[in-house]
Amino acid sequence: MEGQTQPGNQEIQKQNLCNVTGSYRATTNIKVLSLLFSIKRRKFIKPISRQGDRVSGEYVYTLLPGKYIIIECKYWTKSEPPYVIRAEYMVIDNDCRVTYGNSVEIMFEHGDWLLNQQVPSMLKDIYAWLPSYHTLPHPNFDRVYSEDEVNQLLRMIESGTKIIEGAEYE
Numbered sequence: 001m002e003g004q005t006q007p008g009n010q011e012i013q014k015q016n017l018c019n020v021t022g023s024y025r026a027t028t029n030i031k032v033l034s035l036l037f038s039i040k041r042r043k044f045i046k047p048i049s050r051q052g053d054r055v056s057g058e059y060v061y062t063l064l065p066g067k068y069i070i071i072e073c074k075y076w077t078k079s080e081p082p083y084v085i086r087a088e089y090m091v092i093d094n095d096c097r098v099t100y101g102n103s104v105e106i107m108f109e110h111g112d113w114l115l116n117q118q119v120p121s122m123l124k125d126i127y128a129w130l131p132s133y134h135t136l137p138h139p140n141f142d143r144v145y146s147e148d149e150v151n152q153l154l155r156m157i158e159s160g161t162k163i164i165e166g167a168e169y170e
Contacts, residue, residue, distance in 0.1 A: 016096060017063070018063055018065065019096075020063055021061065022034040022058065022059040022061065022070070024056065024058075026136075026137075027056070027133070028133060030077075032072065032073070032075070032130075034059075034072040034073075036069070036070055037071050039068065039069060039150065043141065044071075044141050045063070048060055055134055064092075067090070068090045068091075070090045070100075071085070071086070072085070072086050072088075072126070073126045073129075074086075075130060081164070083106075083107065083108050083114070084105060085127060086103055086105050087153060087157055088100050089101030089103070102159075103157060104163075106119065106164075117163070121149055
């Protein structure tokens with residue numbers, strides 16, 4: 001029976017690969033860094049390419065359908081407080097449609113305050129990687145975070161935690 005497919009043999013199915021983007025921006029008044037995080041691998045996902053220049057651009061990802069986290073840090077001088085970090089569920093379905101879910105948001109004015117908070121390291125890292133004026137960000141895509149930190153982030157996202165510098169939170 002050589003060459004015949006027998007019942008029970010698995011057929012190789014081609015998975016849909018989906019293109020998704022993150023972004024960065026480094027101007028005088030606005031700084032943004034938006035990266036995708038793999039829950040399964042416990043690390044930031046390395047994009048396949050970067051499009052743009054020193055001032056602004058996009059990270060291009062090619063991903064399988066699944067559940068990811070998009071983590072973004074924004075700085076705007078005219079906002080009060082100027083820094084906002086947001087981590088949000090992002091689900092890519094088999095048709096490459098992207099939907100967003102629960103999120104955690106941290107709003108603060110002073111970086112030292114954030115660094116002294118009991119929040120997962122990936123939220124502190126994205127703040128540290130925020131690009132300076134007209135420079136490219138330099139994220140560490142090789143760092144693997146502990147299961148405890150990832151679980152802490154997932155709990156914060158599930159509960160819709162909002163943390164504001166100077167306010168009490170649980």
